[in-house]
Amino acid sequence: MFSPEGPSFPALVRQALSSVEHGYDLLATTFDATPFRTPDPVLDAVAKTLEPLGPFDSGLDVCCGTGAGLTVLRAVCAGRTVGVDFSAGMLAEARRAHPAAPLVRADALALPFAPVFDLAVSFGAFGHFVPAAQRTLFAGVHASLRPGGTFAFPLPAPPRVGSAPYWTLWGFDAAMRARNLVWRPPFVMYYRTFRLADVRRRLADTGFAVELLPIRSLGTRSDGGPRCRLVVARKSGRAETP
Numbered sequence: 001m002f003s004p005e006g007p008s009f010p011a012l013v014r015q016a017l018s019s020v021e022h023g024y025d026l027l028a029t030t031f032d033a034t035p036f037r038t039p040d041p042v043l044d045a046v047a048k049t050l051e052p053l054g055p056f057d058s059g060l061d062v063c064c065g066t067g068a069g070l071t072v073l074r075a076v077c078a079g080r081t082v083g084v085d086f087s088a089g090m091l092a093e094a095r096r097a098h099p100a101a102p103l104v105r106a107d108a109l110a111l112p113f114a115p116v117f118d119l120a121v122s123f124g125a126f127g128h129f130v131p132a133a134q135r136t137l138f139a140g141v142h143a144s145l146r147p148g149g150t151f152a153f154p155l156p157a158p159p160r161v162g163s164a165p166y167w168t169l170w171g172f173d174a175a176m177r178a179r180n181l182v183w184r185p186p187f188v189m190y191y192r193t194f195r196l197a198d199v200r201r202r203l204a205d206t207g208f209a210v211e212l213l214p215i216r217s218l219g220t221r222s223d224g225g226p227r228c229r230l231v232v233a234r235k236s237g238r239a240e241t242p
Contacts, residue, residue, distance in 0.1 A: 007034065019185040020128055021086050024065070028089030031066050038068050038123040042228070045217045046121070046154050047075040049230045053150065056119040060084065060144060062137075063108050063125030067094030070101050072121055079118075084111065109133060111140035120144060120151045126194045134199070138206040138233075147237020151208065155196060156228045157221055199231065208233035 007015070007030040015023040024031070031037055050056075050072070059073035064083030073081035084104045085091050091103050106112050108125070120141050129137050141151050159165035169191040180186040196212075203210050210233050214226035221227055 016179070016187060017183060018187065020187055020189070023187060024087035025089035028066065028087065028093050031090065031093065032068075036124065037066070040068075042154060042218065043068060043072050043123070045215045045228075046123075046152070046230060047072045048217065049213055049215050050076045050119070050121075050152060053152075053232065054119075056150070058082070058117045058119070060113070060117040060120040060141075062111070062120055062122040062141060063128070064094055064103070065090045065123075065125070067098045067101070067103075069121050069123045070094070070098050072123075073119065077119060082113075082117070084108065084113075109136045109140065111144050113144040115144060115146050115149075117145050118149050120149070122151075122153045126153075127189045127191055129194075130188060130190070131193055131198065131202075134194075134202050135206060138203055138208070142206050142208060142235055145235045147235060149235045151203075151233040151235075153231050154215060154228050155194075155199070155231050157225060158195070196229075196231075203231075203233045208235060210234075 007027060011026065011030070015026045018026060027034070054076055056077045057079035059077035059079075059081040061067070061069040061073055061081070061083040064070060064085045065087070067083055070081055070083055080102065082102045082104060083091070083094055083098070084106050085094070086105060086107050088105060091105055094101070094103055104112065145151065159169065173190045173192050176187070176189055180188075200210050210231065213230040213232055215228045215230050216226070218226070218228045
């Protein structure tokens with residue numbers, strides 16, 4: 001599961017007993033060698049799915065971490081690409097990988113941007129936001145986009161009920177909830193609180209028009225459905241031509 005360059009078991013324990021912010025500061029230098037980093041084939045597939053939806057000028061990577069999503073923005077955006085995260089350690093790694101990209105340290109629930117971006121993306125971070133916080137997150141992204149701007153992110157199909165992946169995610173979430181009942185500070189990371197129907201409703205409540213696109217290069221399930229969809233949420237208004 002982890003490469004030799006990844007974190008040790010004691011390091012993962014220290015992270016799990018920390019706050020979300022400090023935990024990622026601890027994990028930052030080895031994060032890209034863990035399975036938590038969005039794989040390059042997913043990033044490439046998202047970029048190819050986004051490309052026909054453009055052109056895009058400026059882009060924002062929300063919860064950018066070490067900056068993997070900035071490669072997607074560079075592929076589809078003609079203008080500047082900005083990353084935002086609240087972990088100083090993760091931003092330091094992103095700065096090493098993307099020295100030309102502006103990086104901003106801020107809480108994703110209080111994004112400090114005017115409506116200047118044409119495209120916002122996010123990868124692998126939504127488990128850190130409980131359902132009550134998701135509307136706040138979406139509202140902040142909406143406020144950061146120009147009229148006609150797009151918020152896009154991949155959303156894998158849920159595992160089949162009763163399958164090994166289903167029980168693995170269920171067990172992880174149960175263990176995390178138990179940990180947060182008895183230990184402070186809490187570490188918010190849940191895999192089963194970001195369900196498509198709920199997400200669509202919260203995006204719509206925030207003012208987005210939502211479309212789902214299959215990410216075809218990532219394959220299909222046994223029932224013929226896509227293994228992963230791109231959620232494309234558009235802010236109303238006329239998009240400006242770059």
